[in-house]
Amino acid sequence: MSTPSIVATRRALIATPGKAFDLSARDTGDKSLFEDKENAETSLKKDAAVINELKDMMYAEGKRSLLVVLQGMDTSGKSGTIKGVFSDTTPLGMEVKAFKAPSSNELARDYLWRVHNAVPKKGHIGIFDRSHYEDVLVVKVRGFAPAEEIEQRYAQINAFEKHLTENGVTIVKCMLNVGYEEQGVRLAERLEEPHKLWKFNPGDLEDRKLWAQYMDAYQTAITRCSTRQAPWYVIPSDSRTRRNAMIARLVRGALEGMKLEWPASEYKPGDFDIG
Template sequence: MPIPSITATRKALMASPGKAFDLSARDPGDRSLFDDKEMAETSLKKDAAVINELKDRMYAEGKRSLLVILQGMDTAGKSGTIKGVFSDTTPLGMEVKAFKAPSSNELARDYLWRVHNAVPAKGHIGIFDRSHYEDVLVVKVREFVPAEAIEQRYGQINAFEKHLTENGVTIVKCMLNVGYEEQGVRLAERLEEPHKRWKFNPADLDDRKRWPDFMSAYETAVNRCSTRHAPWYVIPSDSRTRRNAMIARLVRGALEDMNLEWPGSKYKPGDFDIG
């Protein structure tokens, strides 16, 4: 079975804008794109190298940027995705932002303020580990704001993302869809393996008890905010390697669609005596 094309990967993973999306129909363990793990590893390695080259072109051009949004339940693999997909990417022109609970300064402003402030500069790739979608996910499930405010936010988020895309920012939104059973295994690993123990947070167990509410919130967010300018891709994430390979295909495709070229120069060989 050959490595799936970028077009086939998009088609299989996209939550089609304007069409009803059923999260329960998306298998977190789906291996239809990458049945063979070795093929996924090969694809990831190739894409990671190309992503680095295209990132350098975008940085040199300095006109456009790419924003990769990674959203998912605890243990879905957001940090692991960053490490895997961008394993060959040099730090120059890279920005990573992990959104934690807002500070008092951030709470004193509108909920999109801290997000807009973290949008990557022109020529850069920005990666959001969690994002503005926390404000229609955990904020909704835990009822931190009234339901009426949550309802308004879907349209506000769509308008915000449309504004970004109209101003040179390409957005790739990935929901890392990990299964309930697999999450349980990974949470246990965080206690059993010393190098992962620092990640364990008892609050994660509370969120796990609210799993149906979170799945409902995710389904609504994807339904309401998968748009033509910024569609959602739902990534089967029970397999770490396959998850990374699929997202690498999407990132590479987004960069290739920009048709990036090395910028020209007024200088040419022979203009200077290098000595």
Template sequence: MPIPSITATRRALVATPGRPFDLASRDSGDRSLFDDKETAKTSLKKDAAVINELKDKLYAEKKRSLLVVLQGMDTSGKSGTIKGVFSDTTPLGMEVKAFKAPSSNELARDYLWRVHNAVPAKGRIGIFDRSHYEDVLVVKVRGFAPAETVEQRYGQINAFEKHLAENDVTIVKCMLNVGHEEQGIRLAERLEEPHKLWKFNPADLEDRKLWPEFMSAYETAVARCSTRHAPWYVIPADSRTWRNAMIARLVRGALEDMKLEWPGSKYKPGEFSIG
């Protein structure tokens, strides 16, 4: 089977705006888009190279920006996705923001303040490792805000993302859908492998105990906030290779849709002499 088209990839992964969404029906181990691991690797390698070229055009043009939102449970591979998808991408014009627990300064402001401050400037690709969706996920599951406050946030988030889209920010939102069993394997790896031990956080085990609650919160967030201007893509994340290849297809597609061109110059050929 050849590499799937970007259109086919989108259709397979999108949570269609305005339609019911059932997270349980999305297999975290689904590998149907790529025939085998080598095909997925080949696709990723090709897309990574094109993403780098298009990123340079985006940076030179400085009219639009791309925001890639990576949201998922612990061990779903947010940092691994960044490393894999942007493996050929030079740092110029790239921004990565990892959202941790808000600081006292951030808590003193509205919850979108710190997010809006991190939106990439025109000409740049910004990547969110976690995002504003934490405020309808962990905040909801852990009861850090009243239920009525969380309920208001779905509409606020949609309005915020629409505002960004109307101001030349293209948004690609990816939910990294890792399975409960696979997460257990990866958490165990963090305790067993020295180079992964630093990633282990006992709080991850507490979140794991609340798996059904988190899955329900993710299902609601995807259903309520998958819109025409910022649809959600649900990425099977049990395989790192397949995960990265799928997201690379989506990122490349978003950049290609911009129809980027190298900007012209006010100077004419031959106007200057190089001594």
């Protein structure tokens, strides 16, 4: 079994900008990129090491940054992705931001204010565990904002992301596409394993009842916000290992696409007397 190329991985997972997108046609258990699980593990491990190296170069350069946006239903594996894909990545130059329900201070501003504030520094990798897309997902499904305001947000989000990419931020957006069945299994697991119990929140069951509405909202968000500069990738997420392996390919691809190099210096040996 060979590892799929980065180009092939992108092609298989992208929601092509400007084309009709059908979330229901995406198999959450699709194994075609990594039929063999061990191959997925090997590929993940290799990519994780390369990601750490490239991150160090980006840190040294200090001019551009990478933003990885993770969205998905509860148990889809946002935390697991952070741990798995960045298992080799030292915390220097990493920023993980988990977006929770907005505080009163955040609600006092427009919904992108707190997001802009959390954009990674130059030279850093930022990971969004949930993101501004919540403002067209949970906010839409639960009716937390007027429909006409939400309707405006897709174009606002595209403009915001365009602004970021024009200012040196490479964006990788991954929708962790877990199946309804698999979510049921994972929620049950949380109730059974002592080190997972703390993650269980009865509110998750409320969202589970609204599954169809959430899928609708995802379908719309992905269709309208998969752009050339910041496309959406839809990751089959019923298998944790394969999910991590696929996302690692995308993250590595994004970093390689930046053509990073160790920064040149104006100095050379002999320029200074160290003393």
